[in-house]
Amino acid sequence: MEEIMEKLLAYVTKSTNxxxxxxxxNIFEKGLVxxxxxxxxxxxxxxxxxxxxxxxxxxxxxxxxVKDIAELVYSKM
Amino acid sequence: MDFEFTxxxxxxxxxxxxxxxxxxxxxxHGVFSRELWQKCVDFxxxxxxxxxxYGGMGLDYQTSAILLQALGYACEDSGFVFAITNHxxxxxxxxxxxxxxxxxxxxxxxxxxxxxxxxxxxxxxxxGSDVFQMQTKATKDNDGYVLNGSxxxxxxxPIADAFVVIAKTENEQGKETLTAFFVEKNFPGVxxxxxxxxxxxxxxxxxxxxxNNCRVPKENIVYxxxxxxxxxxxxxxxxxxxxxxxxxxxxxxxxxKCIKYANERKQFAKPIKEYQSVSNKIVDMKVKxxxxxxxxxxxxxxxxxxxxxxxxxxxxxxxxxxxxxxTCLDTIQIHGAYGYSKEYGLESELRDSIASTIxxxxxxxxxxxxxxxxxxx
Numbered sequence: 001m002e003e004i005m006e007k008l009l010a011y012v013t014k015s016t017n018x019x020x021x022x023x024x025x026n027i028f029e030k031g032l033v034x035x036x037x038x039x040x041x042x043x044x045x046x047x048x049x050x051x052x053x054x055x056x057x058x059x060x061x062x063x064x065x066v067k068d069i070a071e072l073v074y075s076k077m
Numbered sequence: 078m079d080f081e082f083t084x085x086x087x088x089x090x091x092x093x094x095x096x097x098x099x100x101x102x103x104x105x106h107g108v109f110s111r112e113l114w115q116k117c118v119d120f121x122x123x124x125x126x127x128x129x130x131y132g133g134m135g136l137d138y139q140t141s142a143i144l145l146q147a148l149g150y151a152c153e154d155s156g157f158v159f160a161i162t163n164h165x166x167x168x169x170x171x172x173x174x175x176x177x178x179x180x181x182x183x184x185x186x187x188x189x190x191x192x193x194x195x196x197x198x199x200x201x202x203x204x205g206s207d208v209f210q211m212q213t214k215a216t217k218d219n220d221g222y223v224l225n226g227s228x229x230x231x232x233x234x235p236i237a238d239a240f241v242v243i244a245k246t247e248n249e250q251g252k253e254t255l256t257a258f259f260v261e262k263n264f265p266g267v268x269x270x271x272x273x274x275x276x277x278x279x280x281x282x283x284x285x286x287x288x289n290n291c292r293v294p295k296e297n298i299v300y301x302x303x304x305x306x307x308x309x310x311x312x313x314x315x316x317x318x319x320x321x322x323x324x325x326x327x328x329x330x331x332x333x334k335c336i337k338y339a340n341e342r343k344q345f346a347k348p349i350k351e352y353q354s355v356s357n358k359i360v361d362m363k364v365k366x367x368x369x370x371x372x373x374x375x376x377x378x379x380x381x382x383x384x385x386x387x388x389x390x391x392x393x394x395x396x397x398x399x400x401x402x403x404t405c406l407d408t409i410q411i412h413g414a415y416g417y418s419k420e421y422g423l424e425s426e427l428r429d430s431i432a433s434t435i436x437x438x439x440x441x442x443x444x445x446x447x448x449x450x451x452x453x454x
Contacts, residue, residue: 015453029250036449039310039387044453046385054383 004049004077005070011044012066023067028060041069051076080374086140090147096120097151106154106422107279109236115191117161122148124189125165127173131185142322142377146370149326153422155429156280158327162320163232163281164188167312168195168241172259175300175308180259183296184239196233197312198260198286199243201226205442208243208255208309213288215244215256220295222246224258224266224288232436234284235272238262241312242288243305255305259297266291277428314387316437317394318376324401324433325369331408331426332362338412349411358407365400372396388450395443398433405430 005023013021015037021027038060042053051073063069082090101117104110117123126141127133136144145162152158169188172180187193204210213226224244231240239261246256260267270285300308336359339350349355376389405427409416416423434440 011453029252036446039385040450040453042385043388043450047453052384054385 001070001074004073005066007048008045008066008070008073011048012041012069015040015044021066023070024065026064027066028064045069045073049073049077078375078378080139080371080378082143086143089136089140090143093120093122093144093147094151096122097148101152101154101157104154104157104280107156107425109157109160109280109282111236113157114161114194118189118191122161123165123169123191126170127185127189131173131181132189133173138319138377138380139374142319142373145319145322146326146329146373149323150329151326153330153426154280155323155327155426156278158323159278159320159429159432160194160233160236160281162323163197163316164195166315166319167197168239170315171197171241171257171299171308171312175311176259177300179296180299184259188239193238193261194233194236195239195241196231196237197316198228198231198234198240199309199312200228200230202229208306209253211243211245211255213242213244215246215258215293217246218292222256222258222293222295222298224260224291224293226288227270228286228288230273230283231286232278232281232283234269234286235282240267240286241299241308242286243309246303246305248303254303255309256302257299257305257308258293259299260288260291260293264291264293276431277425278432310387313437314390315380317390317443318373318380318386320437321394321397321433322373324397324430325366325373327426327430328362328366328369328401328404331404331423332359332366334423335359335362335408335411338415355411358411362404362407365396365404369393369397369400388447391438391443391446391450394437395440395447398430399440401430401433402427 009021009023012027038058042058046052063072101113104113121134124133125136125144129135149158172185184193188195199208201211201213215222215224224242239259242258242260243255244258246254248254266289268287270287273283275283339355340348342349372393376386376393379386409423409427412421412423415421
C-alpha cells in the first residue's frame with residue numbers, strides 16, 4: 001500500500017507540476033487537474049500496476065485524494 | 078478479442094449496402110433531405126444502438142461500427158452520412174448512454190423515430206479544444222437554468238430540432254464547472270444564425286447557435302450537474318470512433334473505383350494498373366483500410382466491454398482522417414484529368430475528407446492528446 005501511495009504521489013506531483021502534495025489533499029479542490037488528467041491517470045495506473053479500470057471506477061466525487069486512488073488500486077490488485 | 082463477423086452482422090451489412098444504394102442516391106448531392114432521413118429512420122439505421130424499448134435495434138458497438146462502415150461505403154454523399162453520424166454519436170447516444178430515465182423517456186424515442194434531429198454544441202468563436210475558455214454560461218434559476226451565449230460551427234444546426242449544449246456553471250463551492258443541457262429548438266431564446274458556407278460536407282449544414290436567456294428545466298441536464306466535462310469527453314471519444322467508421326467505407330469505395338479505372342484505362346497499349354506507380358497507390362489504400370478496420374473493431378470491442386477508449390479514439394481519428402485525405406488525393410491522381418473534373422465527383426470527396434482532419438479536434442490536437450497520454454512514465 002505504501003509503495004502504491006509513493007508511486008501515485010510522485011506521478012500526480014509531476015503531472016500537475018506541483019511542488020508538494022500530501023496524500024490526503026483534495027487534488028480537485030486545489031485546482032491542480034486539467035481536462036485530460038483523468039484519462040492520463042487511468043492509463044498510468046493500468047500501465048504501472050498492471051490492472052484494468054473501468055471508466056466508472058474512477059468516480060471523482062468519491063475519489064478525491066492520492067490516498068483514495070491508492071486504496072482503489074490496492075483493492076484491485 | 079474476436080472480430081469474426083456473425084451471420085447476423087454479415088446479413089445486416091449486406092442489407093445496409095443494398096438500402097443505401099437503392100434509397101439514398103435519389104436526393105440532390107450536397108443538399109440535406111428530411112425525406113431520406115425518414116427512410117433511414119424507417120430502415121432502423123437511426124436507432125441502431127438504442128434499446129428496442131425506445132424504438133431502436135439494440136445493436137452493440139461492434140455491429141454498429143460494421144453498419145456505419147457499410148453506410149459510408151454505399152452512400153456517396155458523405156455530407157448526408159456525416160449528418161446522420163453527428164446526430165447519432167454526439168447527441169442521441171449521450172441521451173442513450175448518459176441520460177437518466179426521465180430524459181430518455183422524454184426524448185429518446187422521438188430521436189430514433191425522426192421527430193428530433195440532434196447535434197452537439199460546444200465550440201465557440203474563441204474556444205475550440207480549450208473548452209474551459211468558453212463564454213456560454215448557465216445560471217441557476219429556481220428548478221432550472223438560464224443559458225446565455227453563442228456556439229459556433231455547429232454541424233446540423235440549421236436542420237436540428239435539439240442540441241446538447243455544454244455551458245459553464247458554478248458549483249456550491251463557487252468553483253467553475255461545465256454542465257451539459259438538452260435544449261429544444263423551440264425553447265424561447267434559441268435562435269439559429271446564418272448558414273455557414275463551407276468547402277465540403279454540404280448536406281450536413283452548419284450554423285451558429287444563439288442562446289438568449291434560454292430557460293432549460295433541470296430535468297434536461299444530460300448526465301449530472303457540473304459533470305459536463307465527462308459528457309464532452311465521452312461525446313468526443315465516441316465521435317472520434319463511430320463517425321470515422323463511415324470514412325473507412327468511403328475509402329473502400331474509392332479504392333474499388335481506382336481498381337476499376339486502372340483496369341479499363343490504357344496507356345501505351347496496356348492498362349495503367351500495370352504501372353507500379355499506379356498500383357502502389359492502390360496497395361497503400363488497401364493497407365490503410367485494413368489497419369483502420371483492425372483499429373475500429375478493436376475499439377468497438379473495448380467499448381462493448383466498457384473499457385477505456387480515450388487514447389485509442391484519438392489514435393484512430395488521426396489515422397483514419399489522414400488516410401482518408403491521402404486516399405482521396407491518390408484517387409484523383411489515378412483518375413488524372415477525370416479525377417480533377419467535377420463530373421466524376423472525386424474532387425467533392427476530397428473536399429469532404431479535409432473536414433475530417435479538423436472536426437472533433439484537429440490532427441494537431443489529436444497528436445497533443447496522444448503524446449500527453451503516452452507521456453505518463
